[in-house]
Amino acid sequence: MPFQKIRMHLVVIGGGSVGLLYAARLLLSGHSVELVTRTHVQAKQLTAEGITLHQLDGRQRHTAVRSQPLEVGLPEADLYLLAVKQTDLDEILPYLQRIPPRSRVLALQNGMGHYERFTEFLDRQQCFFASNTEGARRLSPVEVEHTGTGLLRIGPWDVQENADPTCAAFVELANHSGFQAVYEQAIKPFAWRKLLANALINPLTALFEIPNGMLLESPYTIQLMRELFEEAASVANSCGEKIEERDWQEVVKICRNTSRNISSMLQDIRRRNQTEVNAINGYLVQMGRETGQPTPMHETLLRAVLLKTDMVEGKGEGRA
Numbered sequence: 001m002p003f004q005k006i007r008m009h010l011v012v013i014g015g016g017s018v019g020l021l022y023a024a025r026l027l028l029s030g031h032s033v034e035l036v037t038r039t040h041v042q043a044k045q046l047t048a049e050g051i052t053l054h055q056l057d058g059r060q061r062h063t064a065v066r067s068q069p070l071e072v073g074l075p076e077a078d079l080y081l082l083a084v085k086q087t088d089l090d091e092i093l094p095y096l097q098r099i100p101p102r103s104r105v106l107a108l109q110n111g112m113g114h115y116e117r118f119t120e121f122l123d124r125q126q127c128f129f130a131s132n133t134e135g136a137r138r139l140s141p142v143e144v145e146h147t148g149t150g151l152l153r154i155g156p157w158d159v160q161e162n163a164d165p166t167c168a169a170f171v172e173l174a175n176h177s178g179f180q181a182v183y184e185q186a187i188k189p190f191a192w193r194k195l196l197a198n199a200l201i202n203p204l205t206a207l208f209e210i211p212n213g214m215l216l217e218s219p220y221t222i223q224l225m226r227e228l229f230e231e232a233a234s235v236a237n238s239c240g241e242k243i244e245e246r247d248w249q250e251v252v253k254i255c256r257n258t259s260r261n262i263s264s265m266l267q268d269i270r271r272r273n274q275t276e277v278n279a280i281n282g283y284l285v286q287m288g289r290e291t292g293q294p295t296p297m298h299e300t301l302l303r304a305v306l307l308k309t310d311m312v313e314g315k316g317e318g319r320a
């Protein structure tokens, strides 16, 4: 379907790094988008000032946006782009329970465990998931930096025979708006592989307070990553996801390609935010327990990150 013929109203939930990036790029391409924030203050500022996008080519672009806080309710939409952290889902899912049956929700979270939570609140046919490697960093409540191009994979969690027309149309819109997007028959295999990368890179960079690339500079961290990989791969295999040597190579590649990145977990620690460690290493530990695979290393990392989060509470810089 050519994108000119697609008329779709999108509501982005979450005015953070990913939410501001998606809203700005879709609006700049002429699409109909509203942004739902957590606070009145941010919604008011966005409506008054719009969003400034710092593009990868160094240019700055500006767009107006309509915004409102979640507590006044969700505007109607064909598709909701859920751009919040795993730790924010409990507050938002009850609102999504009230959306019309024709509406679709696209979950943009890293980590795992959210599929089960979504289907408690929504009809399975309404839930779609993304594996997203596009990088973004919020600079202020109305300003976002695009930090790296990536691939946006969208689809149902498990294989469905027919593509959903709303999500397939969104893939067209996203490509028209400068994203590289593809519709996949099932997201679960991609989510598992992203989980492996996040379960190695994020906690280690958060605990050692180093950029991603430094993990590859010492034989000790490489060995640690490899052992963590083997443990995670055993869990994935026992959950029916066949992990291979090339998946290890992919983790190394991600680490190299994002070598100067400060991982989202380290950013969260520095900003005194809750991290997504429970949905990443915590998920592996839980699945390990359920399938009888021991996960002592991931359990240790989980506890260490939770401890570090508690230790920095009240000492960080807070949100941009």
Ligand SMILES: NC(=O)C1=CN([C@@H]2O[C@H](COP(=O)(O)OP(=O)(O)OC[C@H]3O[C@@H](n4cnc5c(N)ncnc54)[C@H](OP(=O)(O)O)[C@@H]3O)[C@@H](O)[C@H]2O)C=CC1
Residues within 6 Å of the ligand: 013, 014, 015, 016, 017, 018, 019, 036, 037, 038, 039, 042, 070, 083, 084, 085, 086, 088, 091, 092, 108, 109, 110, 111, 132, 133, 134, 135, 136, 137, 138, 264, 276, 319
């Ligand atoms: N940033 C990146 O480059 C990438 C991120 N991801 C994943 O995408 C997801 C989002 O990440 P990111 O954008 O970086 O996270 P951020 O923390 O930057 O943004 C999350 C946003 O959600 C908002 N929020 C929290 N609770 C609510 C609520 N009840 N109603 C409305 N909005 C709410 C927060 O508001 P407030 O600011 O007021 O607290 C915040 O603006 C995560 O799962 C992350 O792992 C995946 C790939 C890349």
Ligand SMILES: CC(C)(CO)C(=O)C(=O)O
Residues within 6 Å of the ligand: 110, 197, 198, 201, 202, 212, 254, 258, 261, 262, 263, 264, 265
């Ligand atoms: C791929 C990686 C590790 C990039 O920093 C990431 O997804 C994150 O920081 O959460």
